[in-house]
Amino acid sequence: MVTTYPIMMSTVAPKKAESGVATPPAAAPEVSEMASETSSPVSNAIITVKDMDFCYGAKQAMFNVNLNIATKKVTAFIGPSGCGKSTLLRCFNRINDRIPGAHISKGEVRIKGKNINEEDVDLAQLRRQVGMVFQRSNPFPKSIYENVAYGLRVHGESRKSVLDTAVERCLTHAALWSELKDRLNANAMGLSGGQQQRLCIARAIATEPDILLMDEPCSALDPIATSKIEELIFQLSNDYTVVIVTHSMQQARRVADDTAFFYLGKLIEFAPTMEIFSNPRQKQTEAYVRGQFS
Amino acid sequence: MEPEKKADAPFNAKDLIKPKRFLGLHVDKQNIIKWFFGSNAGVTIVVLFLIMFFLAREGVGFLPTYQWELSVYRLAGLEFCDYVEKPISEQVAMHSKLKRALGAELNTVSKVDRDRRDAALLAKSRIEDKVTLQTEPLQEALKAKAPPEKTDPLRVALTQATTAAVSTATLPAIFTAEEQIQLKAELSALQPDQAELPPFLKSLMAKSAQKTSEAKLKYAALISTVDAFDDTAEKLTKVHSEIKKIALETKEAANQLHMAEDAKKQLLEAATTAKTEAEKQAFLKDAAATSLAAIDFKVRTQPLRDKLPELEKLIPEYITAIKKAAEGIPENAETPEARKLISQVRTQLPKHLSHVEQCTQLMRDWDYAKPVPITQSLTSFLFGGDWITNSSWQDFYGVVPLLTGSCLIALVAMLISMPFSVAAAIYTNQFASLREQDFIKPTIEFIQAIPSVVLGFIGISVLGDLIKSISLLPFLSWVPGFPVQERLNMFNAGLLLAFMAIPTMFSLAEDAINNVPRAFSEASEALGATKLQTVFKVIVPASVSGILAAMLLGLGRIIGETMVVLLVAGNRIAIPDFSDGIGTVFQPAHTLTGIIAQELGEVSRGSSHWQALFMVGILLFCISLIINFFARQVVKRFKFHKS
Numbered sequence: 001m002v003t004t005y006p007i008m009m010s011t012v013a014p015k016k017a018e019s020g021v022a023t024p025p026a027a028a029p030e031v032s033e034m035a036s037e038t039s040s041p042v043s044n045a046i047i048t049v050k051d052m053d054f055c056y057g058a059k060q061a062m063f064n065v066n067l068n069i070a071t072k073k074v075t076a077f078i079g080p081s082g083c084g085k086s087t088l089l090r091c092f093n094r095i096n097d098r099i100p101g102a103h104i105s106k107g108e109v110r111i112k113g114k115n116i117n118e119e120d121v122d123l124a125q126l127r128r129q130v131g132m133v134f135q136r137s138n139p140f141p142k143s144i145y146e147n148v149a150y151g152l153r154v155h156g157e158s159r160k161s162v163l164d165t166a167v168e169r170c171l172t173h174a175a176l177w178s179e180l181k182d183r184l185n186a187n188a189m190g191l192s193g194g195q196q197q198r199l200c201i202a203r204a205i206a207t208e209p210d211i212l213l214m215d216e217p218c219s220a221l222d223p224i225a226t227s228k229i230e231e232l233i234f235q236l237s238n239d240y241t242v243v244i245v246t247h248s249m250q251q252a253r254r255v256a257d258d259t260a261f262f263y264l265g266k267l268i269e270f271a272p273t274m275e276i277f278s279n280p281r282q283k284q285t286e287a288y289v290r291g292q293f294s
Numbered sequence: 295m296e297p298e299k300k301a302d303a304p305f306n307a308k309d310l311i312k313p314k315r316f317l318g319l320h321v322d323k324q325n326i327i328k329w330f331f332g333s334n335a336g337v338t339i340v341v342l343f344l345i346m347f348f349l350a351r352e353g354v355g356f357l358p359t360y361q362w363e364l365s366v367y368r369l370a371g372l373e374f375c376d377y378v379e380k381p382i383s384e385q386v387a388m389h390s391k392l393k394r395a396l397g398a399e400l401n402t403v404s405k406v407d408r409d410r411r412d413a414a415l416l417a418k419s420r421i422e423d424k425v426t427l428q429t430e431p432l433q434e435a436l437k438a439k440a441p442p443e444k445t446d447p448l449r450v451a452l453t454q455a456t457t458a459a460v461s462t463a464t465l466p467a468i469f470t471a472e473e474q475i476q477l478k479a480e481l482s483a484l485q486p487d488q489a490e491l492p493p494f495l496k497s498l499m500a501k502s503a504q505k506t507s508e509a510k511l512k513y514a515a516l517i518s519t520v521d522a523f524d525d526t527a528e529k530l531t532k533v534h535s536e537i538k539k540i541a542l543e544t545k546e547a548a549n550q551l552h553m554a555e556d557a558k559k560q561l562l563e564a565a566t567t568a569k570t571e572a573e574k575q576a577f578l579k580d581a582a583a584t585s586l587a588a589i590d591f592k593v594r595t596q597p598l599r600d601k602l603p604e605l606e607k608l609i610p611e612y613i614t615a616i617k618k619a620a621e622g623i624p625e626n627a628e629t630p631e632a633r634k635l636i637s638q639v640r641t642q643l644p645k646h647l648s649h650v651e652q653c654t655q656l657m658r659d660w661d662y663a664k665p666v667p668i669t670q671s672l673t674s675f676l677f678g679g680d681w682i683t684n685s686s687w688q689d690f691y692g693v694v695p696l697l698t699g700s701c702l703i704a705l706v707a708m709l710i711s712m713p714f715s716v717a718a719a720i721y722t723n724q725f726a727s728l729r730e731q732d733f734i735k736p737t738i739e740f741i742q743a744i745p746s747v748v749l750g751f752i753g754i755s756v757l758g759d760l761i762k763s764i765s766l767l768p769f770l771s772w773v774p775g776f777p778v779q780e781r782l783n784m785f786n787a788g789l790l791l792a793f794m795a796i797p798t799m800f801s802l803a804e805d806a807i808n809n810v811p812r813a814f815s816e817a818s819e820a821l822g823a824t825k826l827q828t829v830f831k832v833i834v835p836a837s838v839s840g841i842l843a844a845m846l847l848g849l850g851r852i853i854g855e856t857m858v859v860l861l862v863a864g865n866r867i868a869i870p871d872f873s874d875g876i877g878t879v880f881q882p883a884h885t886l887t888g889i890i891a892q893e894l895g896e897v898s899r900g901s902s903h904w905q906a907l908f909m910v911g912i913l914l915f916c917i918s919l920i921i922n923f924f925a926r927q928v929v930k931r932f933k934f935h936k937s
Contacts, residue, residue, distance in 0.1 A: 095820050100728075127822035134820075138813035141836050154823040154831065200817070207821060 046071040046211060046241050047092060052107035054087055056099065061087050062265045074233060074242045076256030078249060080293065083262040085245045089213050092243065093130040094123060128155060131204035135216040137196035139188035144180055147188045147199055151207040166206050174202035175232055194225025201232060212236060214244040218251065230255050249289055253277055261285045353912045356905035360671035360691060363902055369662050370544035371595040372688050377657050378534045378605065381650045385527045388639045388646065392520045395632035399516060402628055403509035411502040413466050414477060414495055421481055424459040428452040433486050449485065457482045519622030526615040530608050537598050544594040551589060558584045595662045602657055609654050613647060638873065675909060681867045683903050691906035693913060695869045699784065699883030702870065703859060706788025706879050707795060707852045712845055715799035723807045724829050742797045750861030753790045758782055775877020782864035785879040790862060791852045799848035806840020807833060839928050846925035850918050856887040863888060886914050
């Protein structure tokens with residue numbers, strides 16, 4: 001599906017955005033007046049974003065976003081700070097509901113074809129199917145075992161055998177089982193940063209979600225831990241649809257099948273990763289991936 | 295060229311030296327400010343240690359003083375007397391309970407008619423009071439044997455006044471309308487020189503007397519049992535009061551001697567510091583004149599020991615007598631009050647008998663000369679069940695009644711304030727909208743602004759009556775302790791203290807919950823947990839140490855609070871009667887803080903009582919210290935690893 005920005009809008013949008021979302025960097029090139037292709041043609045889309053505007057209270061943060069995310073692929077969102085990539089990610093499991101005043105003002109987000117902002121959506125089930133890993137590792141101050149079992153417990157699972165199996169499966173999946181199997185009852189706060197983040201991934205996949213959202217999962221980690229997480233993401237993409245927000249273009253290049261570039265609350269370009277980095281169609285994308293502004 | 299030239303230039307270190315800034319000294323302004331702040335902290339700590347030092351100094355003197363008092367208590371034989379005293383006072387208490395039970399039983403028959411009689415007599419005396427002005431001249435005239443023509447107008451005036459008074463009087467509803475008319479008529483016609491009461495009044499009196507005698511007849515068995523119960527201890531009491539007198543005289547002599555010793559010591563001291571020789575001689579003379587004849591306690595306590603055979607004989611007699619009297623106590627009673635009292639006596643009786651049996655052995659083993667170790671003054675302070683001061687017999691400083699009072703009140707207060715403050719904190723922090731938060735937080739914190747004396751006043755004037763009237767509601771009679779006897783009781787005080795502690799506990803608990811990183815709740819919600827699940831599975835467990843610390847600090851505040859408990863707790867110095875179960879909290883009590891506030895102003899400085907109050911202060915200090923220590927430990931136990 002191809003959507004075209006009206007030329008007028010593209011020129012007006014940055015000014016609108018200036019008020020709240022982001023100030024364009026001094027070196028930022030002008031927003032292209034060319035029509036932009038905002039969604040790659042995928043037939044097996046699991047997440048569909050259509051004509052979406054997003055506001056924090058009165059401040060508009062995202063403008064007319066159209067996006068189709070393919071199932072069981074890794075999709076990366078890149079773009080400078082404040083461009084709205086995290087905001088969009090957080091729309092997919094409606095965690096933005098926590099922020100007072102944040103809401104989708106136009107358009108819709110569909111997951112598996114269902115508009116998730118409709119009244120009859122079971123939020124607990126949605127979040128069970130759309131897992132999330134945050135920028136900073138945030139394990140609960142509980143034991144490792146309880147951290148992984150938490151998601152199942154809140155969904156009413158209390159059989160020990162089921163929990164035990166799930167904990168082992170998820171920790172194995174997150175490449176933690178061999179390291180931690182002897183101290184499952186130790187407090188998760190005592191793990192290293194990288195281990196904590198992998199534990200958070202294990203926790204997120206315990207509820208067997210279809211989609212895994214990752215909000216800059218490596219930004220607080222050292223290079224070795226980062227490479228382990230990236231390896232993990234690569235493996236996870238066999239079973240899950242992964243959407244990852246990242247600041248690092250190298251990371252996007254390494255892990256993502258598709259990449260979306262955002263700028264000032266707008267989706268500028270969405271294409272297979274190779275294309276974005278080697279042959280971007282938009283000027284801004286080109287400038288960004290070459291490191292001319294950030 | 296140039297760089298070389300620069301290198302050649304001679305060093306000038308002048309600008310490296312600190313300029314003279316403060317009063318021409320090489321002192322940095324920064325340092326002065328630093329010292330100022332440091333000294334403030336230091337002074338505070340020094341003051342704390344000084345307070346601890348003086349508290350300890352005043353209190354520690356208590357131990358030898360109390361030891362001396364306890365040894366006199368033994369030497370003079372007061373201890374010996376108290377061995378008998380204890381069973382006797384138990385017997386008196388049981389007897390009074392039986393008497394109350396009997397009264398309740400008698401009332402079932404005689405109360406109605408007695409009340410009617412009393413109401414009529416009350417009405418009569420009220421009306422007589424109102425017409426004194428008219429009665430007096432008539433009485434004088436009658437006394438002077440004045441002729442009827444003189445007294446008649448007076449009689450008319452009196453009758454008019456009486457009729458007027460009667461017409462305004464209201465009679466209680468226990469009289470029917472007809473009876474009221476009759477009674478009013480009789481009252482209006484009353485004359486001071488009347489020989490007999492008018493017929494209706496007379497019939498009321500007769501009916502009451504008849505019912506009373508009926509009641510006495512009906513409960514003759516119980517009456518005789520109670521009388522028999524009373525008689526059992528008669529002989530024992532007589533012997534006891536004899537030996538008591540002897541012991542008290544000995545104690546008085548010992549006290550006199552002690553005072554004389556003190557006086558002599560002071561005189562001798564004064565002599566050494568006297569300015570002139572004449573003064574010195576005068577002091578020495580006075581000192582020599584002070585006689586210090588030692589008291590021979592062995593001789594003085596001999597009469598007590600002489601009574602031992604008699605007591606040994608009397609006690610088995612008493613036991614058989616009381617067992618026999620107890621047989622007459624009925625199995626069941628008609629009124630619930632009597633039933634309750636009788637069952638209390640029944641449970642007390644076996645304990646009482648064992649006390650009586652022990653008392654013989656105690657008296658045999660008693661030795662006036664057995665020394666009192668100094669540790670005993672500490673143990674009898676900490677574990678003693680009596681706090682008796684200004685007694686003509688013996689003062690005891692046992693802190694247990696006060697400690698139980700303080701602890702029970704604190705328990706009540708904690709049980710009430712904990713759920714309220716924690717629930718309010720959770721609601722405010724997790725569920726309330728911003729506007730609600732802006733309303734709830736300042737409002738709850740405003741409670742702290744209420745002076746505790748005002749709260750105490752509310753406790754006396756409002757809460758006490760409220761509790762009492764609620765406890766009288768018939769459908770609440772299943773609540774233990776209801777109906778409440780005393781308006782001022784531990785529950786009342788606990789309720790107010792809970793109210794006072796809630797702001798502290800609420801604020802600190804709310805802070806603790808607020809300190810839980812948002813990331814935790816975000817992670818929990820991202821896993822599909824509901825708000826409630828998040829609160830109870832993540833946020834409360836993560837903040838539990840802070841919440842506990844808040845509760846402990848609230849407890850510290852509750853234990854230390856003085857004014858409210860002094861005003862509201864009822865100030866009865868006795869270990870509460872735990873036989874009421876949970877209803878115990880509706881009994882009055884005294885507290886550690888209250889006793890200091892109440893008694894410190896009235897004791898003479900340096901006396902054993904004064905020192906005992908300081909010991910209570912030290913005990914309070916220790917309790918607060920322990921609570922604070924535990925609060926710190928709890929906080930330390932768990933801290934978030936903030937990455």
